[in-house]
Amino acid sequence: MPKLTRRSSRIATVIAIPAAVIAAGVLVSTSSYAAFSGTTSNEGNNWRAGTVQIDDDDAGRALFSATNAKPGDGGQNCIAVTSTGTLASQVRLYAANVSSTNGLADNLTLKIEQGVGGGYGSCTGFSSQSTVFDGRLAGFTGAHTSFGNGATTWSPTGTGSETRTFRITWQLVSDAANGVQGGTAATSFVWEAQNS
Numbered sequence: 076m077p078k079l080t081r082r083s084s085r086i087a088t089v090i091a092i093p094a095a096v097i098a099a100g101v102l103v104s105t106s107s108y109a110a111f112s113g114t115t116s117n118e119g120n121n122w123r124a125g126t127v128q129i130d131d132d133d134a135g136r137a138l139f140s141a142t143n144a145k146p147g148d149g150g151q152n153c154i155a156v157t158s159t160g161t162l163a164s165q166v167r168l169y170a171a172n173v174s175s176t177n178g179l180a181d182n183l184t185l186k187i188e189q190g191v192g193g194g195y196g197s198c199t200g201f202s203s204q205s206t207v208f209d210g211r212l213a214g215f216t217g218a219h220t221s222f223g224n225g226a227t228t229w230s231p232t233g234t235g236s237e238t239r240t241f242r243i244t245w246q247l248v249s250d251a252a253n254g255v256q257g258g259t260a261a262t263s264f265v266w267e268a269q270n271s
Contacts, residue, residue: 125160125161125162125233125270126160126161126162127160127162127164127268127269127270128158128159128160128268129156129157129158129159129160129166129266129267129268130156130157130159131154131155131156131157131195131266132154132155132157132194132195133154133195134195136195138152138154138195138243138264139152139243139245141245144247145247146247146248146249146250146251147246147247147249148246148247149184149244149245149246149247150244150245151198151242151243151244151245152195152196152198152242152243153193153194153195153196153197153198153201153240153241153242153243154194154195154240154241154243154264155193155194155195155238155239155240155241156228156238156239156240156241156266157236157237157238158231158233158236158237158238158268159236160231160233160268160270161233162233162270162271163230163231163232163233163270163271164230164231164233164268164269164270164271165227165230165268165269165271166228166229166230166231166239166266166267166268167219167222167225167226167227167228167266167267167269168187168207168208168219168225168226168228168241168264168265168266169219169220169221169222169224169225169226169265169267170215170216170219170220170262170263170264170265171220171262171263171265172261172262172263173216173261173262174259174260174261174262175212175213175216175258175259175260175261176257176258176259176260177254177255177256177257177258177259178252178254178255178258179247179255179258179259179260180211180212180213180216180260181211181212181213182211182247182248182251182252182255182258183211183212183213183245183246183247183248183260184210184211184212184245184246184248185208185209185210185211185212185214185215185243185244185245186206186208186209186243186244186245187206187207187208187209187215187226187241187242187243187244188203188204188205188206188207188241188242188243188244189203189204189205189206189207189228189229189239189240189241190202190203190204190205190239190240190241190242191204191238191239191240192240193240193242194240198240198242201240201242203242207226207227207228207241208226212245212260212262215262216262222267222269225265225267228241228266230271231268233270243264
């Protein structure tokens with residue numbers, strides 16, 4: 076057997092190390108591709124967001140359009156508000172597009188009741204369940220300006236169509252001051268629902 080010199084021993088070691096690394100790589104590669112495998116999957120996952128939907132039956136018409144009102148005059152009208160959303164929510168009532176001159180809003184009383192029965196243009200069959208507001212128009216429009224400070228009405232469950240009717244009654248106070256003559260007042264009534 077030939078005798079290895081120190082130099083040839085070093086060369087053999089240098090060659091042997093990379094050869095061992097390559098051999099180990101081949102072993103790992105071969106064992107990776109030779110492994111048994113199995114899979115399972117859960118299919119058909121999907122998501123749909125819930126809804127908050129609220130409508131009324133006014134068909135774009137104002138509840139009131141009173142002209143030439145004098146002290147003691149008044150009126151009332153009803154409007155039905157319906158929730159058809161799929162999420163539980165809270166409905167609040169507030170004022171928007173507010174204006175007043177000559178202090179008329181301070182001299183108009185406003186009573187808002189919530190109940191069932193009746194609808195836009197007719198309060199026939201209306202049955203009151205609660206009073207949402209009872210005071211002056213200026214008090215309502217000043218205190219309730221957004222959902223955040225809106226007057227609380229009802230909380231739809233989101234399990235089907237739910238309707239509440241609101242009877243709104245106004246009157247120009249009998250002791251209105253002379254300076255109220257020619258005054259104007261206007262507001263929009265806004266019902267807003269947000270999921271709870």
